[in-house]
Amino acid sequence: MHKPTSFIRLFAIIGCCFFFLATNARAEQVVVYSARIEQLIKPMFDAFTRETGIQVKFTTDKEGALLARLKAEGRRTPADVLITVDAGNLWEAARAGLLKSISSPILESNIPAHLRDPRGQWFGLSVRARTLVYNTQKVKPTELSTYEDLADPKWKGRLCLRTSKKVYNQSLVAMMIAEHGEAETERIVKGWVANLATEPLSDDTKALEFVAAGRCDVTVINTYYFGRLMEANPALPLAIFWPNQNNSGVHVNISGAGVTQYSKNERSAIKLLEFLSSDKAQNLFADINMEYPANPQIQPSETVSAWGEFKQNQMNVVKAGELQTTAVKLMDRAGYR
Amino acid sequence: MKNENYFTKGDKTVDPPQTFFHLKGAANIWRIIPFLIAALILIPIAVVFSSVFMPANDVWQHLVETTLLTLLINTFWLALGVLTGSALLGVSLAWFTAVYEFPGSRFFSWALLLPLAIPAYVTAFVVLGLFDYTGPIQTNLRTWLGTELPWFPDLYGRSGVILVMTLAFYPYVYLMARNAFLTQGKRLLEVAQSLGLNQRQGFFKVSLPMARPWIAGGLMLTLMETLADFGTVAIFNYDTFTTAIYKAWFGLFSLPAASQLASLLILIVFVVIIAEQQFRIRMRYAETKRSARVDRIALSGWRSSAVACFAASVLFLAFILPIIQLSIWAIQSLMESFDQRYFEFLFHSVLLSAAATLITCFAALLLVYAARLYSDTTTRIAVRIATIGYALPGAVLAVGIFIPVVWVDDLLNAWWLKLFQVEIGFLIQGTLGVMLIAYMTRFLAVGHYPIDSAMQRITRNIDEAAMGFGLTGWSILRRIHLPILKTGIFTAAALVFVDVMKEMPITLMTRPFGWDTLAVRIFALTSEGEWEHAALPAVTLVMAGLVPIILLMRQTDK
Numbered sequence: 048m049h050k051p052t053s054f055i056r057l058f059a060i061i062g063c064c065f066f067f068l069a070t071n072a073r074a075e076q077v078v079v080y081s082a083r084i085e086q087l088i089k090p091m092f093d094a095f096t097r098e099t100g101i102q103v104k105f106t107t108d109k110e111g112a113l114l115a116r117l118k119a120e121g122r123r124t125p126a127d128v129l130i131t132v133d134a135g136n137l138w139e140a141a142r143a144g145l146l147k148s149i150s151s152p153i154l155e156s157n158i159p160a161h162l163r164d165p166r167g168q169w170f171g172l173s174v175r176a177r178t179l180v181y182n183t184q185k186v187k188p189t190e191l192s193t194y195e196d197l198a199d200p201k202w203k204g205r206l207c208l209r210t211s212k213k214v215y216n217q218s219l220v221a222m223m224i225a226e227h228g229e230a231e232t233e234r235i236v237k238g239w240v241a242n243l244a245t246e247p248l249s250d251d252t253k254a255l256e257f258v259a260a261g262r263c264d265v266t267v268i269n270t271y272y273f274g275r276l277m278e279a280n281p282a283l284p285l286a287i288f289w290p291n292q293n294n295s296g297v298h299v300n301i302s303g304a305g306v307t308q309y310s311k312n313e314r315s316a317i318k319l320l321e322f323l324s325s326d327k328a329q330n331l332f333a334d335i336n337m338e339y340p341a342n343p344q345i346q347p348s349e350t351v352s353a354w355g356e357f358k359q360n361q362m363n364v365v366k367a368g369e370l371q372t373t374a375v376k377l378m379d380r381a382g383y384r
Numbered sequence: 385m386k387n388e389n390y391f392t393k394g395d396k397t398v399d400p401p402q403t404f405f406h407l408k409g410a411a412n413i414w415r416i417i418p419f420l421i422a423a424l425i426l427i428p429i430a431v432v433f434s435s436v437f438m439p440a441n442d443v444w445q446h447l448v449e450t451t452l453l454t455l456l457i458n459t460f461w462l463a464l465g466v467l468t469g470s471a472l473l474g475v476s477l478a479w480f481t482a483v484y485e486f487p488g489s490r491f492f493s494w495a496l497l498l499p500l501a502i503p504a505y506v507t508a509f510v511v512l513g514l515f516d517y518t519g520p521i522q523t524n525l526r527t528w529l530g531t532e533l534p535w536f537p538d539l540y541g542r543s544g545v546i547l548v549m550t551l552a553f554y555p556y557v558y559l560m561a562r563n564a565f566l567t568q569g570k571r572l573l574e575v576a577q578s579l580g581l582n583q584r585q586g587f588f589k590v591s592l593p594m595a596r597p598w599i600a601g602g603l604m605l606t607l608m609e610t611l612a613d614f615g616t617v618a619i620f621n622y623d624t625f626t627t628a629i630y631k632a633w634f635g636l637f638s639l640p641a642a643s644q645l646a647s648l649l650i651l652i653v654f655v656v657i658i659a660e661q662q663f664r665i666r667m668r669y670a671e672t673k674r675s676a677r678v679d680r681i682a683l684s685g686w687r688s689s690a691v692a693c694f695a696a697s698v699l700f701l702a703f704i705l706p707i708i709q710l711s712i713w714a715i716q717s718l719m720e721s722f723d724q725r726y727f728e729f730l731f732h733s734v735l736l737s738a739a740a741t742l743i744t745c746f747a748a749l750l751l752v753y754a755a756r757l758y759s760d761t762t763t764r765i766a767v768r769i770a771t772i773g774y775a776l777p778g779a780v781l782a783v784g785i786f787i788p789v790v791w792v793d794d795l796l797n798a799w800w801l802k803l804f805q806v807e808i809g810f811l812i813q814g815t816l817g818v819m820l821i822a823y824m825t826r827f828l829a830v831g832h833y834p835i836d837s838a839m840q841r842i843t844r845n846i847d848e849a850a851m852g853f854g855l856t857g858w859s860i861l862r863r864i865h866l867p868i869l870k871t872g873i874f875t876a877a878a879l880v881f882v883d884v885m886k887e888m889p890i891t892l893m894t895r896p897f898g899w900d901t902l903a904v905r906i907f908a909l910t911s912e913g914e915w916e917h918a919a920l921p922a923v924t925l926v927m928a929g930l931v932p933i934i935l936l937m938r939q940t941d942k
Contacts, residue, residue, distance in 0.1 A: 115786070
């Protein structure tokens with residue numbers, strides 16, 4: 048006779064599960080898939096919950112894995128918001144139909160046009176500037192001018208670069224293709240490769256250390272890596288140079304977010320994005336990783352401001368996505384590992 | 385060996401459950417077990433393979449035109465180098481610690497396993513940090529000499545990555561070979577010597593060939609781990625087939641091309657595995673009585689110092705150096721990165737690893753035993769398929785697992801919707817069950833090889849004798865095989881436990897909300913280049929991984 052009782056028990060358990068699911072669903076909440084890591088998003092989510100009472104549930108993973116996951120889950124995805132650290136991935140998410148076009152006057156006024164998708168599928172939330180850093184004992188700043196100039200033979204054996212497998216370099220080259228065309232960009236990248244002092248390195252910090260140790264004279268990095276390294280060791284003979292100030296401007300990328308195509312809490316999701324673009328969150332969002340706020344009304348942190356003001360490349364970062372594959376192939380052809 | 389016990393017990397073992405297995409239909413359970421397990425694991429692999437039907441010609445054309453040849457050559461040398469290095473280190477150290485007495489031999493016998501607990505990419509980062517141009521070694525040498533160094537080994541080349549991966553992966557071979565040498569016993573060597581062979585000849589002509597299945601198993605694990613590795617080669621910026629997979633996926637936004645490349649990788653590994661298996665299929669490896677530890681041969685004079693130095697330097701490079709560096713970083717960042725949640729991360733890591741170990745080893749045991757009962761070609765192939773998940777880059781396998789899970793959820797939903805007119809959302813996705821099965825898919829090979837090679841030690845005669853006493857099915861496994869397989873099972877368990885602790889992509893993709901582990905924490909910190917801050921979770925992970933390794937060694941040395 049114990050069969051029926053165990054069935055009843057089973058149903059009771061299932062019933063409880065549904066009750067739990069149902070009550071859970073009633074509390075207002077936003078689910079975020081984030082490629083931006085926990086310690087760079089959690090404080091803003093906490094602030095958001097304090098202000099609005101809306102809970103934020105999130106999971107982190109690599110961009111590619113998150114996109115594959117959204118694609119597989121399709122219209123049943125629990126995710127309302129996707130956050131990534133690079134325009135290319137946001138562009139790819141939009142192209143794959145994973146993001147929804149939204150219109151929000153707040154977002155549109157807070158975020159400059161070149162840092163968001165023209166169709167409103169994603170919005171930049173912080174700006175990452177990819178700039179030049181040189182060894183102050185070996186290079187006079189007057190020697191430096193542009194990214195393109197690093198292909199000049201005068202830099203032979205003096206350049207260090209991070210690997211082309213990193214999306215930051217792919218975006219930089221993609222923007223150069225948008226500006227100069229493929230043939231000219233390939234010539235420049237080949238010039239870089241010819242000037243390398245050592246094989247491409249695995250990360251920006253490594254490249255900075257190589258410059259500081261005198262293995263090479265100049266490198267291209269995201270500024271927050273410079274900030275972190277100098278904070279730990281202020282005596283290093285390194286300084287920032289803002290390139291391309293007389294023409295296109297410094298290459299910038301974004302970390303940004305979009306509302307997922309099948310979000311069930313669209314209103315709350317938009318509210319979260321608006322909050323993240325507002326003055327309440329922008330400082331925190333950027334300062335926590337020494338990045339620049341995407342909202343031009345907000346000043347970057349003191350450390351970051353001390354590096355000086357610069358002209359940003361005003362071309363829409365959507366180009367970085369559109370041309371990423373072209374850039375990757377171009378760098379393979381040019382022998383840039 | 386306690387065979388006598390079983391035979392005496394054999395008289396009274398005819399209780400009802402066992403007669404059940406005399407029935408024809410029930411006996412077939414063992415016939416289909418390998419196929420069931422293989423089918424389960426084949427699902428994600430099939431998802432990866434199904435990419436073959438999707439268009440990705442442009443990516444292939446691009447690869448063929450630019451980097452494919454280099455990648456293949458790089459991968460070949462890397463695999464060959466790491467296999468050779470691991471075989472040399474693993475087998476020699478196993479031989480020394482299993483057979484000889486030298487200063488510290490008892491300490492080294494377990495300490496040499498410790499590198500297993502350190503993820504390879506961590507060793508890579510630490511070794512490069514210490515020895516490359518900006519590291520303290522070269523910097524101090526430069527200050528000391530007052531000039532640029534005339535020459536220093538270039539770690540960013542092929543030799544550097546081979547060295548680091550060898551240091552990280554030799555314990556697989558060491559552990560397996562050591563089990564072989566211990567279970568062979570010294571008696572084998574004595575027989576060899578009575579036939580006029582000296583110790584060296586005895587090793588090369590008798591002990592080494594007799595240890596073949598163990599060493600081959602360890603090398604297979606090393607090969608698969610090497611081919612699937614992404615973290616280590618990325619730190620060296622050494623381009624392999626796996627880096628191409630990731631480039632196709634993340635750089636060229638082509639998951640189909642990435643999956644196709646991964647399918648090719650599996651095919652290559654599969655061919656190697658089958659070839660290796662065919663090579664030793666006709667051999668039988670039986671156990672002699674196991675010798676007690678007191679029988680070890682004492683090495684004397686310069687020989688013992690040389691062996692001790694060799695073992696010490698391997699241990700220093702592969703474990704002590706990385707752990708010192710990690711500890712320094714961990715102490716530096718202790719104040720900033722430590723919080724209450726560390727205990728939660730640790731708890732999650734240990735719980736998941738333990739549960740995954742249990743499932744994986746149980747599946748491996750069933751697989752091994754079933755394959756022993758029915759050793760026809762189809763069963764053997766099914767077993768090989770079931771253990772192929774280890775050769776796939778983790779992130780690709782994670783997607784392969786995720787897609788069918790969602791698909792099952794969709795089916796359940798459709799069915800539920802029809803019955804009750806409500807949607808229930810995801811039922812199985814995001815549950816721990818999926819996570820554990822995913823781990824099993826990935827690590828079944830790690831559980832399989834140690835148990836499989838231990839099974840080779842059990843002669844057919846034992847089975848026949850047991851059947852003569854009326855034992856069948858489960859009872860042979862439980863009463864006769866399990867006690868003999870104990871060492872193999874413990875080995876498998878320790879390896880799987882440590883591997884699951886270190887695993888990243890599957891954990892990231894399948895974990896339920898809020899189920900962060902130490903590995904997830906390391907990912908979070910290293911992905912923004914904050915290696916120093918990642919030291920604390922890394923040290924914790926290593927320490928937690930040491931526990932099963934030390935338990936294992938106490939078990940095998942008994």
